[in-house]
Amino acid sequence: MTPQSTFMILAPITPSHEADLRRLLAEMNYEPGRLNSMNSYVPFGQFDQLHFARIMILEDQTLDDITVYGMPRIDYPTYLAFIGDCDGPAEELLAEMAKRAGEGLRKIFAHCDGFRSDADLLVWMSARNLLPSANYINWIGRTVRQVREEEALRQCIEEFVRKNAESMRGMQPTQVREMLKGFVADEVQSGRIKLTPATPTPFGWQVRNLFHLLGMPVLLLVLSPVLLVALPFFLIQLRRSERSDPEVAPRVNADHAKVLASLEDHDVTNQFSAMGSLKPGLFRRLTMILVLAAIDYTARHVFNRGRLARVTSIQFARWVFLDGKRRVIFTSNYDGSLEAYMDDFINKVAFGLNVVFSNGIGYPTTNWLVLNGAKDEQTFKNYLRRHQMPTQVWYNALPGLTALDKWRNAQIREGLEKTTMTTGEVRDWLRLL
Amino acid sequence: MDRGDMSTASVDVRDIQGVVRFGFGPLKDASFWLLKIRDAAAARAWLATAPVTTAEKLGAPPVTALQVAFTREGLEALGVAADVLAGFSAEFLSGMTGEASRSRRLGDVGANSPEWWKWGSAGNVPHMLMMLYAQPGEMDQLTRRIRSTGWNAAFEISDCLTTSNLQGTEPFGFNDGISQPELDWTRERKTHGDQLRYGNILALGEFLLGYPNEYGKYTSRPLLADEPGSAGLPCAEDYPDKRDIGRNGTYLVFRQLQQDVRGFWRFIDKQTHSNPQARLQLAESMVGRRMDGTPLVPAQSQHIEGIDPKSASKNQFTYDLDEDGIRCPFGAHVRRANPRNADLPASNGLVGRLLHMLGFGNAKYRDDVIASTRFHRMLRRGREYGTRITPEQAVADGPDMGEHGIHFICIVANILRQFEFVQNAWVMGTKFDALTEESDPLLGNREAIAGCRFTNAFSLPQESGACEHVAEVPQFVTVRGGAYFFLPSLSALRYLATVGRK
Numbered sequence: 001m002t003p004q005s006t007f008m009i010l011a012p013i014t015p016s017h018e019a020d021l022r023r024l025l026a027e028m029n030y031e032p033g034r035l036n037s038m039n040s041y042v043p044f045g046q047f048d049q050l051h052f053a054r055i056m057i058l059e060d061q062t063l064d065d066i067t068v069y070g071m072p073r074i075d076y077p078t079y080l081a082f083i084g085d086c087d088g089p090a091e092e093l094l095a096e097m098a099k100r101a102g103e104g105l106r107k108i109f110a111h112c113d114g115f116r117s118d119a120d121l122l123v124w125m126s127a128r129n130l131l132p133s134a135n136y137i138n139w140i141g142r143t144v145r146q147v148r149e150e151e152a153l154r155q156c157i158e159e160f161v162r163k164n165a166e167s168m169r170g171m172q173p174t175q176v177r178e179m180l181k182g183f184v185a186d187e188v189q190s191g192r193i194k195l196t197p198a199t200p201t202p203f204g205w206q207v208r209n210l211f212h213l214l215g216m217p218v219l220l221l222v223l224s225p226v227l228l229v230a231l232p233f234f235l236i237q238l239r240r241s242e243r244s245d246p247e248v249a250p251r252v253n254a255d256h257a258k259v260l261a262s263l264e265d266h267d268v269t270n271q272f273s274a275m276g277s278l279k280p281g282l283f284r285r286l287t288m289i290l291v292l293a294a295i296d297y298t299a300r301h302v303f304n305r306g307r308l309a310r311v312t313s314i315q316f317a318r319w320v321f322l323d324g325k326r327r328v329i330f331t332s333n334y335d336g337s338l339e340a341y342m343d344d345f346i347n348k349v350a351f352g353l354n355v356v357f358s359n360g361i362g363y364p365t366t367n368w369l370v371l372n373g374a375k376d377e378q379t380f381k382n383y384l385r386r387h388q389m390p391t392q393v394w395y396n397a398l399p400g401l402t403a404l405d406k407w408r409n410a411q412i413r414e415g416l417e418k419t420t421m422t423t424g425e426v427r428d429w430l431r432l433l
Numbered sequence: 434m435d436r437g438d439m440s441t442a443s444v445d446v447r448d449i450q451g452v453v454r455f456g457f458g459p460l461k462d463a464s465f466w467l468l469k470i471r472d473a474a475a476a477r478a479w480l481a482t483a484p485v486t487t488a489e490k491l492g493a494p495p496v497t498a499l500q501v502a503f504t505r506e507g508l509e510a511l512g513v514a515a516d517v518l519a520g521f522s523a524e525f526l527s528g529m530t531g532e533a534s535r536s537r538r539l540g541d542v543g544a545n546s547p548e549w550w551k552w553g554s555a556g557n558v559p560h561m562l563m564m565l566y567a568q569p570g571e572m573d574q575l576t577r578r579i580r581s582t583g584w585n586a587a588f589e590i591s592d593c594l595t596t597s598n599l600q601g602t603e604p605f606g607f608n609d610g611i612s613q614p615e616l617d618w619t620r621e622r623k624t625h626g627d628q629l630r631y632g633n634i635l636a637l638g639e640f641l642l643g644y645p646n647e648y649g650k651y652t653s654r655p656l657l658a659d660e661p662g663s664a665g666l667p668c669a670e671d672y673p674d675k676r677d678i679g680r681n682g683t684y685l686v687f688r689q690l691q692q693d694v695r696g697f698w699r700f701i702d703k704q705t706h707s708n709p710q711a712r713l714q715l716a717e718s719m720v721g722r723r724m725d726g727t728p729l730v731p732a733q734s735q736h737i738e739g740i741d742p743k744s745a746s747k748n749q750f751t752y753d754l755d756e757d758g759i760r761c762p763f764g765a766h767v768r769r770a771n772p773r774n775a776d777l778p779a780s781n782g783l784v785g786r787l788l789h790m791l792g793f794g795n796a797k798y799r800d801d802v803i804a805s806t807r808f809h810r811m812l813r814r815g816r817e818y819g820t821r822i823t824p825e826q827a828v829a830d831g832p833d834m835g836e837h838g839i840h841f842i843c844i845v846a847n848i849l850r851q852f853e854f855v856q857n858a859w860v861m862g863t864k865f866d867a868l869t870e871e872s873d874p875l876l877g878n879r880e881a882i883a884g885c886r887f888t889n890a891f892s893l894p895q896e897s898g899a900c901e902h903v904a905e906v907p908q909f910v911t912v913r914g915g916a917y918f919f920l921p922s923l924s925a926l927r928y929l930a931t932v933g934r935k
Binding site for chain 1: 646
């Protein structure tokens with residue numbers, strides 16, 4: 001299994017260069033929301049291990065919101081973010097990008113503070129690579145190559161089934177499967193289908209993963225006396241905060257909404273990028289750290305097979321702290337339209353959304369951290385849309401394929417490769433076609 | 434604000450336009466007029482005394498009925514102030530054709546693209562919709578009454594959309610409008626918490642503004658300070674110091690959908706080698722009901738809340754007993770338009786429920802992938818147009834029978850969450866219910882999607898194994914026009930008759 005990894009290179013944009021940078025990023029697209037994946041700056045399509053990537057200007061629309069706490073607005077620098085999800089170590093991909101797309105990347109980063117044309121690009125990028133505090137991968141171990149091969153496999157088998165529908169009609173499911181196995185074996189033999197076996201899981205990753213799997217509960221156990229003592233104080237503080245924290249979720253500016261919408265629904269998958277400031281004070285910051293650690297843990301060890309709780313439409317997602325943990329950026333790649341995405345949030349995992357996002361300024365009021373909040377549908381949607389930022393450049397290596405498509409295709413292959421299956425299993429397997 | 438103890442507050446049906454409550458079925462003749470406002474003052478004067486039919490139940494159905502609705506352009510033309518207008522929903526303000534991204538989501542691309550529409554594209558949006566209903570022979574009299582004093586100065590008819598009575602079927606020949614949500618007029622429904630069973634009764638606020646919706650919240654709409662012009666408007670339940678323009682009003686989505694009846698039956702005839710039995714069967718699988726409206730899955734004995742016992746044979750079912758889509762294909766039209774699921778998959782006990790809430794306990798990858806139905810229902814009030822042709826006539830050679838179609842009309846309090854969601858995620862969506870490469874067999878536009886080989890298949894799951902596939906399904910339905918309207922309450926209509934007066 002090849003584990004996935006992630007990178008997020010963050011650098012402040014030189015204010016006088018921002019307009020230029022926008023023009024440059026626009027040049028990478030055919031039109032807003034439609035990337036030329038072989039553009040001359042960063043030809044994403046050349047990097048076989050890259051699932052998703054985005055290059056964007058982090059324009060926080062909500063910097064004034066902190067004034068509801070009687071605190072002054074903080075003018076953070078406007079950052080450029082280069083974000084990606086890939087197979088294998090991110091360092092390897094970045095090194096390859098520095099080599100093969102170095103010129104274009106330099107042109108982009110030249111708009112950032114302190115970038116010198118003689119700088120070592122890889123060193124520069126690595127120094128600005130921020131790790132997420134929580135990272136979600138729909139299916140840990142599923143590579144771009146695997147998805148491509150399995151989609152080709154599905155198409156090939158389905159064509160065969162359609163051509164031979166007549167002759168298959170009277171056959172038993174197991175006979176059909178044998179016939180398909182024979183067909184695929186021939187196709188593989190002749191090189192028309194490629195099914196690369198999974199590579200062994202890197203030993204170092206296995207050790208680290210096991211350490212993480214066991215380490216967190218151990219840490220929790222060790223800290224439990226402290227946490228138990230802290231719990232009543234936490235709850236008192238939580239209730240106090242929930243009673244007094246103001247909501248800031250007015251109707252979204254129509255022009256802002258239009259820009260966001262113009263970038264969406266060019267593919268069956270969409271990008272989402274949002275940021276905001278944490279509610280002031282240590283309480284919310286600590287809560288956020290704990291909650292993100294819990295999400296990261298469950299995403300890594302529990303929800304790593306196609307479902308993030310009940311949600312099947314999120315392919316990759318991450319939360320990253322910025323600016324001394326005063327702000328957070330959330331980015332995701334999800335299937336379907338934004339309305340459906342938010343619907344999943346509200347109706348399927350409102351509790352999960354609430355525990356995280358309610359630490360942000362202006363979130364609809366929660367009750368005991370998990371209740372209400374996102375269930376205030378329109379306020380929640382306003383909140384999300386308002387914190388969302390235009391993603392100027394977005395790359396999807398596998399357009400047209402949802403996470404469920406990828407899952408189904410993997411099952412099709414699995415069913416071919418299994419040594420024994422019951423008749424019922426074979427019938428269910430055939431129904432995937 | 435939550436509904437609190439307002440839940441028993443009565444509903445003033447005389448303030449609601451009748452079409453929210455009735456389909457005006459006995460009024461077989463209908464005509465939909467698309468209007469431009471010629472002169473705002475004259476239009477307001479006419480509206481002040483417009484004989485608009487209310488939702489009050491009378492001893493007998495009325496002989497005629499009139500309903501009035503406005504686009505954003507229409508409200509502007511009447512003189513509604515910008516700050517009041519800004520309180521309407523974003524999708525209403527932008528309009529059905531206002532943004533390319535909306536057209537993408539609604540499937541209004543390719544042959545459905547607004548640039549080909551007869552009406553409703555940018556610059557060609559009507560101001561008003563007048564819906565005229567009459568018992569046979571009474572339409573002329575209604576028309577005369579409406580076009581009385583002041584009419585000519587006030588309005589210009591830009592289109593007059595006629596309808597025909599196809600005896601309850603749509604032009605392909607299927608019984609239509611069978612499944613309708615039931616409104617909770619008595620306001621007794623509890624919407625709080627996960628609904629563990631599919632139900633057909635829905636909070637009033639799903640279909641009328643000013644009442645709590647299925648989330649127990651009030652959908653945003655324009656509220657006014659208590660000022661002289663607004664005195665006739667009801668107070669907002671959630672903000673008692675404000676006057677509610679929306680209360681008892683709602684949004685109305687109108688789409689003129691042309692149906693290629695010949696193309697539909699001929700394609701199916703070819704697929705089934707002109708075997709009438711097989712032809713009927715395939716057509717019914719695509720629709721998801723028999724031609725007479727009988728569902729393809731058996732009715733259940735257990736009562737479904739909000740289903741009239743009289744229509745139990747047609748509506749008392751869910752797809753729980755057809756989880757492999759063998760009786761009714763996953764992609765069938767009615768299964769897409771109303772998947773009849775609950776908030777959570779069926780589960781045993783508290784532990785089972787908890788497991789489901791965390792996403793465990795699903796046997797198959799496609800389990801629990803469809804959004805909860807109750808947040809995505811629509812009241813449908815459409816009417817057909819064109820002459821009636823049978824499948825046999827459609828297949829046979831014969832003279833051109835003109836244009837057929839349906840004036841699709843639905844009533845929703847939240848256009849985005851109800852109409853646009855259903856249209857986008859369920860009907861046009863090629864990935865609905867973990868399917869791929871196919872959209873609604875009737876309504877799909879078959880347009881290419883990046884990374885997909887095609888979008889024009891239709892799959893029929895089989896008991897024995899692999900699905901049967903119908904390939905290269907053509908486009909049968911083409912959008913010819915459409916717009917989003919605000920269907921005001923009677924009191925809001927009177928308010929509109931006073932706006933802009935200096």
